[in-house]
Amino acid sequence: MKIKILTLAIAVSSLAFTLSAQAHAPSEHMKGAEKPDCAAMKNMDHSKMDMQDPVMQAMMKQCMQGMQHDEASASDGHEQSERGGHHSDEKSAEHKH
């Protein structure tokens, strides 16, 4: 009986400790977290940027994902517009015929 009570007490206190640690987990701060304003990087003086500087490396790391996404969507848009252009050329050519 005593062992059961002791086991239960240890289990409850372990759970309470785990939950208190989780309360400070970084994932708790993710709710409504601000996004990095990577557009501000474009306005910075690139000639003064030192790529060996950890601050610059950290900023690049933060914004890389977003920049790649932007570039991908930009090139997609470019391809689509080019395709659209060809299509309209073809159409106009067909029309001419």
Add this chain to the structure above:
Amino acid sequence: MAVRNFLSCAKYLLVAAGITGVGGLAFLYSGIYPMGADVPHNALTYWGLETLRERSIAQAASDIKVPKDLDSAERLLKGGADYNDMCAGCHLQPDKTQTDFTLGLYPAPPNLSSNGSEHGHDDEGEYAQQRQFWIIKHGIKASGMPAWAPGHDDERIWNMVAFLKRLPGLSSEQYQILTARGENSEGHGH
């Protein structure tokens, strides 16, 4: 003769110590010392408390081993996000000079986005990092600075120290990018 003089002197010293002790207790219980945070300590009390704090931290922090990779981008990102969530309310961020907390706290928390020479605490060299680590981990009694050790391991605290090392030179745009936890970030490894 010498023994008699010594005993007489000791008797006076004991009486003086007794009077000082009783006087001290009477002062404590009288309640006349202003305890409100809006009334500053007198110069002597301030000096005494500050000396006590700095000597205690120096003694406790001197053996702490500083990691060699504090200058890593990974640490800056992890520490920056935590600083913004847990510290910026009191210790400010670039281009901010006050918050509701900084206006009301006494002693006023140092503005860690400014240089050490401006807030009076050296922020360069090994001891500065040992000191910052110790303060973040253990907090400071009766100052509003909590101990972050419960719920935050040493690595996480060193990440904050790494960020503090670079904070004074950051622009507000750099600060925003480094401290954001949002979707564009790579999750800071969490």
